[in-house]
Amino acid sequence: xxxxxxxxxxxxxxxxxxxxxxxxxxxxxxxxxxxxxxxxxxxxxxxxxxxxxxxxxxxxxxxxxxxxxxxxxxxxxxxxxxxxxxxxxxxxxxxxxxxxxxxxxxxxxxxxxxxxxxxxxxxxxxxxxxxxxxxxxxxxxxxxxxxxxxxxxxxxxxxxxxxxxxxxxxxxxxxxxxxxxxxx
Amino acid sequence: xxxxxxxxxxxxxxxxxxxxxxxxxxxxxxxxxxxxxxxxxxxxxxxxxxxxxxxxxxxxxxxxxxxxxxxxxxxxxxxxxxxxxxxxxxxxxxxxxxxxxxxxxxxxxxxxxxxxxxxxxxxxxxxxxxxxxxxxxxxxxxxxxxxxxxxxxxxxxxxxxxxxxxxxxxxxxxxxxxxxxxxxxxxxxxxxxxxxxxxxxxxxxxxxxxxxxxxxxxxxxxxxxxxxxxxxxxxxxxxxxxxxxxxxxxxxxxxxxxxxxxxxxxxxxxxxxxxxxxxxxxxxxxxxxxxxxxxxxxxxxxxxxxxxxxxxxxxxxxxxxxxxxxxxxxxxxxxxxxxxxxxxxxxxxxxxxxxxxxxxxxxxxxxxxxxxxxxxxxxxxxxxxxxxxxxxxxxxxxxxxxxxxxxxxxxxxxxxxxxxxxxxxxxxxxxxxxxxxxxxxxxxxxxxxxxxxxxxxxxxxxxxxxxxxxxxxxxxxxxxxxxxxxxxxxxxxxxxxxxxxxxxxxxxxxxxxxxxxxxxxxxxxxxxxxxxxxxxxxxxxxxxxxxxxxxxxxxxxxxxxxxxxxxxxxxxxxxxxxxxxxxxxxxxxxxxxxxxxxxxxxxxxxxxxxxxxxxxxxxxxxxxxxxxxxxxxxxxxxxxxxxxxxxxxxxxxxxxxxxxxxxxxxxxxxxxxxxxxxxxxxxxxxxxxxxxxxxxxxxxxxxxxxxxxxxxxxxxxxxxxxxxxxxxxxxxxxxxxxxxxxxxxxxxxxxxxxxxxxxxxxx
Numbered sequence: 001x002x003x004x005x006x007x008x009x010x011x012x013x014x015x016x017x018x019x020x021x022x023x024x025x026x027x028x029x030x031x032x033x034x035x036x037x038x039x040x041x042x043x044x045x046x047x048x049x050x051x052x053x054x055x056x057x058x059x060x061x062x063x064x065x066x067x068x069x070x071x072x073x074x075x076x077x078x079x080x081x082x083x084x085x086x087x088x089x090x091x092x093x094x095x096x097x098x099x100x101x102x103x104x105x106x107x108x109x110x111x112x113x114x115x116x117x118x119x120x121x122x123x124x125x126x127x128x129x130x131x132x133x134x135x136x137x138x139x140x141x142x143x144x145x146x147x148x149x150x151x152x153x154x155x156x157x158x159x160x161x162x163x164x165x166x167x168x169x170x171x172x173x174x175x176x177x178x179x180x181x182x183x184x
Numbered sequence: 185x186x187x188x189x190x191x192x193x194x195x196x197x198x199x200x201x202x203x204x205x206x207x208x209x210x211x212x213x214x215x216x217x218x219x220x221x222x223x224x225x226x227x228x229x230x231x232x233x234x235x236x237x238x239x240x241x242x243x244x245x246x247x248x249x250x251x252x253x254x255x256x257x258x259x260x261x262x263x264x265x266x267x268x269x270x271x272x273x274x275x276x277x278x279x280x281x282x283x284x285x286x287x288x289x290x291x292x293x294x295x296x297x298x299x300x301x302x303x304x305x306x307x308x309x310x311x312x313x314x315x316x317x318x319x320x321x322x323x324x325x326x327x328x329x330x331x332x333x334x335x336x337x338x339x340x341x342x343x344x345x346x347x348x349x350x351x352x353x354x355x356x357x358x359x360x361x362x363x364x365x366x367x368x369x370x371x372x373x374x375x376x377x378x379x380x381x382x383x384x385x386x387x388x389x390x391x392x393x394x395x396x397x398x399x400x401x402x403x404x405x406x407x408x409x410x411x412x413x414x415x416x417x418x419x420x421x422x423x424x425x426x427x428x429x430x431x432x433x434x435x436x437x438x439x440x441x442x443x444x445x446x447x448x449x450x451x452x453x454x455x456x457x458x459x460x461x462x463x464x465x466x467x468x469x470x471x472x473x474x475x476x477x478x479x480x481x482x483x484x485x486x487x488x489x490x491x492x493x494x495x496x497x498x499x500x501x502x503x504x505x506x507x508x509x510x511x512x513x514x515x516x517x518x519x520x521x522x523x524x525x526x527x528x529x530x531x532x533x534x535x536x537x538x539x540x541x542x543x544x545x546x547x548x549x550x551x552x553x554x555x556x557x558x559x560x561x562x563x564x565x566x567x568x569x570x571x572x573x574x575x576x577x578x579x580x581x582x583x584x585x586x587x588x589x590x591x592x593x594x595x596x597x598x599x600x601x602x603x604x605x606x607x608x609x610x611x612x613x614x615x616x617x618x619x620x621x622x623x624x625x626x627x628x629x630x631x632x633x634x635x636x637x638x639x640x641x642x643x644x645x646x647x648x649x650x651x652x653x654x655x656x657x658x659x660x661x662x663x664x665x666x667x668x669x670x671x672x673x674x675x676x677x678x679x680x681x682x683x684x685x686x687x688x689x690x691x692x693x694x695x696x697x698x699x700x701x702x703x704x705x706x707x708x709x710x711x712x713x714x715x716x717x718x719x720x721x722x723x724x725x726x727x728x729x730x731x732x733x734x735x736x737x738x739x740x741x742x743x744x745x746x747x748x749x750x751x752x753x754x755x756x757x758x759x760x761x762x763x764x765x766x767x768x769x770x771x772x773x774x775x776x777x778x779x780x781x782x783x784x785x786x787x788x789x790x791x792x793x794x795x796x797x798x799x800x801x802x803x804x805x806x807x808x809x810x811x812x813x814x815x816x817x818x819x820x821x822x823x824x825x826x827x828x829x830x831x832x833x834x835x836x837x838x839x840x841x842x843x844x845x846x847x848x849x850x851x852x853x854x855x856x857x858x859x860x861x862x863x864x865x866x867x868x869x870x871x872x873x874x875x876x877x878x879x880x881x882x883x884x885x886x887x888x889x890x891x892x893x894x895x896x897x898x899x900x901x902x903x904x905x906x907x908x909x910x911x912x913x914x915x916x917x918x919x920x921x922x923x924x925x926x927x928x929x930x931x932x933x934x935x936x937x938x939x940x941x942x943x944x945x946x947x
Binding site: 134145171179 | 194198201202205229230231232233234236240241244
């Protein structure tokens, strides 16, 4: 049984420690795959985070041993990892001075772009943490939608909630985050 | 702000927010007015954020990365071009508006292409050809190269214009057709230069302010293999790709792309320009999907007739039936515009008529039905075969797991008999299914053979914890024997198969022994011995051979009065001594120590028993062998403290020694030995009351105890011991009427009890 499989199972049985271990374990592979997807092996199609997570999943998890419930757990982990990758990057970059304009070939450069885009990732992370305390489910939805790139339907499937509910909670979560992030 | 932990409050906020957002902003006032002021204040502030017009988190983080990367590149130098701004973002990469570093007025479209090494190489090969394409309706490829980071880029004529579908909307029909004709000329020109576009679609046709259509990205599809169809074949499961609405059926199938593919894509484009509708639903389209009749889709009378014919002739699924060239397509459009009959009509009518006739001919129809049925049946068979194969593997692994892992794991545990009973029933069902499907598959057959042996052991292998189902065990061993014989007949030198064949013979022999059919038993063991002796020796095989020798000795000794002399190839003592000699020839490695100890103990025990018997009544030597056996079996039981079988063997040995001691009239020694046996056996029988072997041994021990006690003159206690032994034999016979050994014990103990009573009454 792969390490990831074991951790997924432990986590689905309630071990938070297993989840944290999983997050750490999945960080680097996910980053590597994301990087490759961004600039190396993508002949012509737009980035599909779902495909990316699937690839990671296939790579790390012994599928025969993992139940579907664990699989949706995996998506949740991947979303959290992406969130962490993004925030880590942004924190690191905040203190660094960037060089001249380059063609982005690394995920760091690509992340710069996303970070530069109207959204302050560190701020978003803080707002999300706050939201999590009030509406944990909404925070999960944001992770899956924004960081893992899941559609409404995929999010619904991953969380076992109806698409209609996901859609409503997603709307409210965005309102919450927007309020939290808009200059007072 | 209210406490985060005030869940009731936040629940109210949530439901009010949801209710409010279902209403238009103007209609919310009433709803909000009715709410608790704290809740209302919170919801209002959320609603204010919600109602902001600018987009917020509309795209996922990934989409942001993908679509916005170009924004940061403004001012960056790519080759000799400086990026001005991002123009668009598409499947193949990102397109920027750029200008020559030294010549600011010269604006170009710079396409930063995604792709690896292979692309760069192909790009170099084709760039010359593409650069040579010079046509007023083709956006000219100006330059290209790779960035410092190794990303290929293309520099093309910058076209400012409107996408052709948007441009054509509302345009008079003849104008649309004339515009389309210019496009055809461009494609025709490229085809003459042996360049196929491969990706003709509205997004690649821009119409300038002067009304000149320009075809973009000629041949780029080939360079970047952005051909969605190819991609779709490669990783259809992982990635949802752009909809292949304009691709030809042959492209959809991943077959060779020819100029006819461009004809097809032009047909789709024409369809769309004429009807403002795409002919295909991307979700349901297959390579065989036929285009609908344009006039029926658009409900436009003007399209009926010639234009329908032209579009459908371009959209024929079979490339051979399509317009042979873009020129032919363009010709027919010109004929239509000038009021001449189009050429496509006759051929198409004839084709359609023929199709109609074929469709209505009974014979042809029947043939079609047969083909269809065959195809469906074939597909179904394939499907079922796949299911069967999968199921087969599942069953195989399950049976394997049940028989080899689960059973072995629980077998040594006292009290595991009912669980093993269930396992056996299940496993047999699976095994029988597997056996039906396993012919000629040697590894599987050997696995099955081993599995049947195991199952038989669990059902009723004598001298091991078993379920007392001798008939079931016999059947299972026979199945194992049949399989092993089939494999060895096919592969006479397959050592694994031969070892299994010998195992199967030995097991059958044990069953015969238990039924007191000594001649049959001996024959089975002798067969096994012959097979084993022919195999190159190794410690494991030696242990198996020693076991076989001991079994032969048992038959020769106990069955000596019923076995025909021609089957007696030696004495029992010789057989036992062979067993010890084989074991002594090669020391067992630590992993096999337990098994070796078992056989050493067994051989000594049998020798002890033999020497106690009437043939060679050498009791002192017998006791020495019994002690040697006790020593081996004690060591073994200590090696595996939780193993019931090891303890049973030890108890068995105590009884054997007691028998010898009784023979020597050493009543005290015998009593001590039976005490040792009973101590072990009572614990075993208590832990697993259904374990019939433990019961059997217990009966045997009581019998010897009775003898010891009567030797010592304690007749009342002796009678009690015999009564215990008789009760046990009764129970064993009730459980398994074919247990002749229990019947024999019953008879013997009954006799002993009568004897004790007589002695007692004589006193």
